[in-house]
Amino acid sequence: MRRSSWRSWLPFIFLVTAILLLALHETQILLPVENALQTVFAPLQRGAARLVSGLGNIFETIGETRELRAEVEELRQRVDALTAENIRLREHEAAEVQLRSMLNFVATNPTWTFVGADVVGQSACLNSPCGEIVGYETNPYLRYIMINAGSADGVGLGMPVVTSGAVLVGRIAEVSTHTSKVQLLNDTASNVAVFLQQSRATGLVAGQADGSLRLGFVPHEETIAEGEIVLTSGLGGVLPRGLVVGQVSQVIRQDFALFQEAVVRPAADYQRVELVLIITHFQPFVEEETGTQE
């Protein structure tokens, strides 16, 4: 009887604990505990990601084999081998293109420092510490990815994360010892100061609930055109200047509004990002006294 009455309190205890956790999370008191739990779960998460990736490759190969078996049964085994090889080479080729692009980016910014990281379970080692892990956001209203570089690799809060050269993906939002969570540009809490390459108009790119990017706070008198490249302005010093955010796909002008807006097509498909670089050090942009850009 006593045990039964104690058990009946469990839902209430869990509810109060969850609310307490929410409150304590905001005060950052739980950070060491969260880091410890992350350390426990990160290998499991990495293993699951590898397993899923491996199973995906197996299913893909099986699908191709069935088609080939119907056509040329006697060549089945050879085709299997070639298909597997082909997949492997394609992945190598795609990785090489990305790595070359990142290498160029690193070479063109010799004063910055970087950390390489992998988002979907492939090794991405340049000369920087990197690894392999993937974590997708489990809350449908948020847009984060988990990468396998953490404070042990020199990653810190707010650091910019880029891919495919100078394409900005997001910023580091949470760091534990060996993993970090990246807040993608299209998260609703993400805001980035930008300028447009041709018109030089400035504004703020914010993530929208539907996953798109919206450029706002562009003065009404500025003339912006569809197709313009959107780059980070570097104002505030939290991001380097000149990272690619996207391209203007639609301009929204309303006569009565103080500012005009634009829909921005992201320069990268955030769901397909595999390799990223974290810029651990850069020279912040300093606006000249005249207000002109460098």
Add this chain to the structure above:
Amino acid sequence: MLTLYITLPLLTALALVQDALLAPVSIMGARPDLVLVAVAVWAFLRGPIEGSLWAFIGGMILDLFSGGPLGGITLGLLVVSLLVRRQWGQELGSTPLQLVLLMLIACFFYHVVLLLVLLWAGHAVNWSYGLSQIAGPSALLNAVLAPFVYWPLSWLDRRTRPEGFTLVRD
């Protein structure tokens, strides 16, 4: 009560499947929430006490994988575990139909709690978009998934139900 030796690995496995395999899936905005469905079905089978235990453990693991505030998903799942009752919708007759109806309601409340937590944490929340484009389609998808999750969990329920356990619900 189902022992923690089973509950913890089972929910960890479900959360990992959701994180690695199902989280990137989006069918017209709908996302399959395996842990949510499992919690609702277990609460349906075993009542709110065991349901809340599953909600707490499953929610905590999902929260660790999320960039959102720790406890947000846990709170949503706890609300679901406390809402789901076998008595509800009994007049509908068949269990699958009951489950579908319960999942629709549970999923709606789960998403409302997620949005409220994000609002509290300072995120910009678009209620109309969230409820119509994410919560609605997800509720439909998870309602369809519920009977498929029910079969293995009802088997587990039969296998692990203690001798002399009554069918009287909390």
